[in-house]
Amino acid sequence: MKRQIIDMIEQYETIIIHRHVRPDPDAYGSQLGLKEIIRSNYPGKSVFAAGTPDPSLDYLGGPDELPAGIYDGALVIVTDTANTERIDGDRYAEGAALLKIDHHPDDDRYGDLRWVISGKSSTSEMIYDLFREGAESRGWRMDAAAARLLFAGIVGDTGRFVYPATTADTFRAAADLITRDFDRTVLYDAMFEMDAPLLKLNGYIYQNLDIDENGAAVVTITADIMERFGLTPQDTAKLVSAPGIVKGIRAWLFKVEEPDQIRLRFRSKGPVVNTLAKQFGGGGHAMAAGASAKDWEEAERAARALRDLCRR
Ligand SMILES: [Mn+2]
Incomplete structure (x- = not known):
């Protein structure tokens, strides 16, 4: 499945990534983390994040302005969103192909391709797994910005590694992510000052x-x-x-x-x-x-x- 997703990403020049309404750190982390990974490994591609900005998550970044006609022939990826009603941005179906990446139960089986691991700690952990596959098969690299985003998503959805969906794989992903060059203290301040x-x-x-x-x-x-x-x-x-x-x-x-x-x-x-x-x-x-x-x-x-x- 991960290979198929990477093949799909490689096929399209324009990729638009959506996530759910009322976003949390995992929604932002998986969406913007994936965007950053694709952007840095395929500089020729145009990659956009769709949705309404949420000021409480500004410390992670925000969505992009979407140029007119951008969905024509584009690959649309939706992360962390169980059902279509919760997708932020109503143009998600206007691309050439639709891919769902999520860790909630797959009740609404939308998309041309779905990668759903219900019970995984976070969608950000899944994006990390996708990155590992890309690193092995295509030599993908991850910069500090992407690592920070995925780490924030994992920390958010696991309640700081407390909830039962936190596994040894989650800790292994986190262990790798924190070796990249971002400041965890500053990130924690932004995350927990806000929503402690x-x-x-x-x-x-x-x-x-x-x-x-x-x-x-x-x-x-x-x-x-x-x-x-x-x-x-x-x-x-x-x-x-x-x-x-x-x-x-x-x-x-x-x-x-x-x-x-x-x-x-x-x-x-x-x-x-x-x-x-x-x-x-x-x-x-x-x-x-x-x-x-x-x-x-x-x-x-x-x-x-x-x-x-x-x-x-
Ligand atoms: Mn999530």
């Missing part, structure tokens, strides 16, 4: 994930918890997809305390959850939906309904 509270909440979510034998999981985030971490209910929305990486999980519910209601966010990797959301006065997509409950009792009913749904 979110990382703490992320850790809290993994530790308190109430998952049953049918793969139904419930996360409860009270006002107390948010106050302890210095976060708002809106901040918690950034983490709603996080449990998707947990082994055996099929569908989950985030219950988030707001001033006058409990926000319910349903996510799924199989069971259709928007019907549940509708039962509680909300709606949304089959795999991502939301509603609100007037009190904790109603929120608990939603949790029971989710567990019932996964039992079927």
Whole structure:
């Protein structure tokens, strides 16, 4: 598969790389890291990063202006994005070929070619593996800028090497990346000054994930918890997809305390959850939906309904 991807990259003069909306360091790291690797090893190619800039990730770089007509005959690569609805930039299908590189479950099998390793720590680690293949078969080199990006993506998606998807291969990739000439201290400052509270909440979510034998999981985030971490209910929305990486999980519910209601966010990797959301006065997509409950009792009913749904 990696050889096939490298062949594909070599075939195209113009390559446009997309990632998901509401980006995180792995989205930026895999997108911009891959761009940097291709650009530095094939100086003749035009390589672009698509998407909306996210100021909180400026320390990693940002997307490019896309010239008119740039998609004609181009290879489009989408990194770290499980389904087409989450792709940032709606022109992703306008190229000559579409390639998906991702580590989430392959529920939305989009693209002419897909390289998906569900359960891998990060897409950035996959880009590192692709680089190794390129280094062996084509003599690819990696500069410090690319190493810094991939390292940031791995650190971000593993919660600093804590989450269970962190393997010996992840550490081997990181071990190689840190031998390249970038300043980790400066990178850490930029990464963790910004989102230390979110990382703490992320850790809290993994530790308190109430998952049953049918793969139904419930996360409860009270006002107390948010106050302890210095976060708002809106901040918690950034983490709603996080449990998707947990082994055996099929569908989950985030219950988030707001001033006058409990926000319910349903996510799924199989069971259709928007019907549940509708039962509680909300709606949304089959795999991502939301509603609100007037009190904790109603929120608990939603949790029971989710567990019932996964039992079927
Ligand atoms: Mn990721």
